[in-house]
Amino acid sequence: MQELFIGVDVAKGWLDIHQPGAGARRIDNTPGAARSFAKACIKDGAWVIFEASGGYDRVLREALETANVPFSRVNPRQARDFARAMGVIGKTDRVDAWMLSELGARLRPAATEPLAAARRALQAQATRRRQLVAMRKQEATRLQQTADAEARADIRSLLVVLDRRIAKIEERMTALVAADPEMAVIDRRLRTIPGVGAVVAATLIAELPELGQLDRRRIASLVGLAPVARDSGKRSAPRAIAGGRPIVRTVLYIAALHASRWCQAFKEFRARLQTAGKPVKAALIATARKLLVTLNAMIATGTDYEPPEAA
Known part of the structure; x- marks a missing residue:
């Protein structure tokens, strides 16, 4: 396991870097500077932690992937919650880089897989x-x-x-x-479920490369379709979804709407929930979760969708 975790706070024009034992420094957010930084990481055997930053992290990510440097691209909300848990209220680029380094050392987040x-x-x-x-x-x-x-x-x-x-x-x-042969196979397989069309399949392929690699609970949590408990004492609050990847969640919601109209298994599943008193939106979210779990199992096992036989 890597022991040196370097935190990088990404801005449009520069990268703030915190390396334990070496302190803080700032470099330009340019391909040349990022490549030099990646080479230094290889030499030091470092693991880089940075936040997803709306595209500004692209240069850094490409440099790290090219140099085969392990890195974790973390959710900004997770990083901010970690900072608050550490008692850090202030926020500067240098502080953020230090907190990302601490997050890596203490939580050891999973490596982000390079995107083909x-x-x-x-x-x-x-x-x-x-x-x-x-x-x-x-x-x-x-x-x-x-x-x-x-x-x-x-x-x-x-x-x-x-x-x-x-x-x-x-x-x-x-x-x-x-x-692309790999994407073509996945696309054809995903579209064997009624409700999953070309745009939905392409979005899942592009935005959810983990599909088929995680178990059903982890994939639902990753997308943000897992019910989250917020109970305290005698209070038992209704479960609600939170976090995840809104882009993927949105297309799955739309796909669930169509699947629950044209696919008998999903139609019956949604109807059963609504008959039990679930609101329409809650029933559709549950249907989207069932659709995601089904798609995940199909990719994991390399099988097309087969409607369950009627009892």
């Missing part, structure tokens, strides 16, 4: 599609809110452009999946 180039490209296209879909939704809302003829004509023309761009991105996603 094909999956990284698919992830980029999936991200761009979500951005365009969000823009289309905004423009559709504006179309409903304005009565001016010229403004409405302009919005309609933009909606046409966005529809075309989204369709083009979806074609690229399909081509990327088809061009």
